[in-house]
Amino acid sequence: MNIFKRTQKKHINYDKWGYIFLIPFFVGFLLFQFYPLFQTLRFSFFNYFEDQETFKTVGPTWCGWDNFSYLFGHSTTRHFYFFTLDLGKVKINDLLYYTINTILIWIEGFIPQIAVSLFLAVLFTDFRLNMKFQRFWKTVIYMPNLIMAAAIGMLFQMIFARSGPVINTLVDWGWLNEPFDIGTSTSWTHIVIAFLNFLMWFGNTTLLLMSGVMGIDESIYESAMLDGASSGVVFRKITMPLLKPIFVYVLITSMIGGIQLFDIAQIFTQTTGGSQASSYTLMMYLYSLISSKQNYGQAGALSFLMFIVTAALSMTVYQTTHPRVNVEKEQAKSYRKRMAEYANCPDTIAEKARNDKSQGALAQEGVR
């Protein structure tokens, strides 16, 4: 009887295993990402630091927005330079200054990065040029991306040092009159750090953009060629518009990466941020708040601000990579627009439209 009953059961439900298999991942997430994030955001409203004289922990005690007002209120006088041009002294908010530094370094690296990557992506996929040894080129340009950023920072610190090989060579060639310390020039420190960032990431971006270009339907290019479009026109009118989603993805992920800029700047400038702290980034500020100043409340407040920015950027990435959500809305919108056009146009055309297509066919077209 018992056996008979068991055979009556139609199927075994396996789906509980879905939950079981998810447990490690979500436990890991809650424990190592969510809870720390929650704590970080919570600390930002607390007075919480190690007293540097008594070596005692103060707090955490509730202090409202004090940490934020410290971050937004604390200013230092900085001397601004553009290469050797003296721009004068200005008292500027620390947080603002470090944000500007971070953004400037990011821009100085990103513009050549995207330009070179786009150029290379088009070059590699242009079948008229038919570049040879593609695998070799790709291997070489992607390589810097895998090298330890700390090691790159150290290596270039030695190569660009005051009596290092690059400066010595330039002096030998007569391009420089005397040995020059890059660390003393705010602009050059920026440029070298941005260049290292460029070197590390342009291969990565090239490969991403290439996969985007190769995803474009070949027949579009063929018909453009038959119509006599030049390479420039093909690039502007076909490649660029169709590449836009991946372009936005690259841009925003690079922005998120730019906010995290730490290893290279930290080691290249030996934690000082260079002359006038002009290459002192937001991450370096956070690091010093946690490890040397040990002011966890202020570090929390800074993390909070960075979290908001990166979260907003992440949402944008999500939207660009998952645009399908809005497809139906878009279709309905275009259908409504067309119906409105028919409604507004002169009677004869509207008549014609009505005669040509029954309402049902029109509606179907709108949805399609």
Add this chain to the structure above:
Amino acid sequence: MATVALPVRETTSYRVQLNVRRGLAYGFLILLAFLCIFPLYTLVINMTRSHSNITSTGFAWWFGTNLSENWTKCFSDSHLPVGSALRNSFIVSLCCSVLTCYFSCLTAYAFQVYHFKGKNVLFTFIMLIMMIPTQVSALGFVQMMRDWHLNNTLWPLILPSICSPVVFFYMKQYMESILPFELIEAGRVDGCSEIGIFHKIVLPIMAPAIAVQFIFSFVGTWNNYLIPALLIDKDEYKTLPLIIAAVKASDPSSFDLGKVYCLVGISIIPLVLVYLGFSRFIIKGMTAGAVKG
């Protein structure tokens, strides 16, 4: 391509123009390749030169004779525990890659095969948090590890790799394209348990994706600087990036450029060699995980 015949364009001047453009393109590529390779070349050369040689002549085109001396100096400096750092870096990277690959696969499998309540919500949630960097929660993480007395151990560097949304997403994409549901059903019919199916059928099928992600997460962990720098200040638990960061601050009387180049070389060259060996798969894997444009 050959089917598109373009008689008008196949003139001599067009061909000349094309060749000029090709020449310029190769020139540009050679310049970029030079930028990528030259620093590494300098590094390898300088690993073999003595301190005085490096400071007096700058660039050199050929190897010196000091490699073994630099190597010994590098490992014998009592302020720089290079040997233990190498071991720590290796242990952490290996454990992280194994954990990341295994649990990302497991999670991807759960989403791919089973239908349970809240699945879409959870998946969207992972996609949303995927891009938020862990640095913003570093403070809370460091404090938590101090409370648990786990700072100055390797655990906090290893354990968080269980939850790695980016690798999970890659595994999910790969699974979608490769894993037939019939195979899992066949396993069930033959009486294999669910966890057994995952280990005996799914993991072997996922091997190519696992290999790629293994290398990526190994490299990522090997290169990680910020979190170890915040957590570890005892010499015996330091990883390689920490040693590199500390080398300038160490005793100036024993400062030796040959030694420093050697140290940087030790931390870079093994990975570069692995990369060159597997570059085909790595480059393919890198673009396969990218968003579809």
